[in-house]
Amino acid sequence: MRSVAHGTVASVSGTLTRCGACGRDTFTTEDGRCDYCGRPKPVAAEPVTAETATYAPRRVPSVWEELRPQIVCAAISALLVVVALVVGSQVLLYVAAILLVGAVVAAVVTNGW
Numbered sequence: 001m002r003s004v005a006h007g008t009v010a011s012v013s014g015t016l017t018r019c020g021a022c023g024r025d026t027f028t029t030e031d032g033r034c035d036y037c038g039r040p041k042p043v044a045a046e047p048v049t050a051e052t053a054t055y056a057p058r059r060v061p062s063v064w065e066e067l068r069p070q071i072v073c074a075a076i077s078a079l080l081v082v083v084a085l086v087v088g089s090q091v092l093l094y095v096a097a098i099l100l101v102g103a104v105v106a107a108v109v110t111n112g113w
Contacts, residue, residue: 017041066111073103 016025021039033040064071077100084092 067107070103070107073099073106077103 015027017028018024019026019034019037019039019041022034022037024034024036026034026036028041029035077096080092080096080099084090084096
């Protein structure tokens with residue numbers, strides 16, 4: 001028998017699960033509530049073990065990994081500008097400008113301003 005702030009609970013589970021309301025790893029009562037805060041826990045709550053209790057930090061990508069698509073697009077645009085100047089084509093200059101603007105817009109949408 002375990003005492004809780006909201007009264008006495010007759011039975012609790014033997015494993016700890018994370019409560020969505022208070023964020024603690026607590027026991028679950030027989031009616032599916034957190035034994036700390038008394039709020040209902042989600043039905044699909046997983047038991048917390050030593051491996052799942054520690055969270056690995058998320059890997060932060062480098063600047064080159066984030067900007068690789070924009071750098072490739074800018075290189076293609078520069079190549080098109082050179083070809084357009086050698087050939088004398090205004091259409092290729094417009095295509096290169098559109099690609100360059102598209103790369104900038106993609107970078108802004110992906111990473112924010």
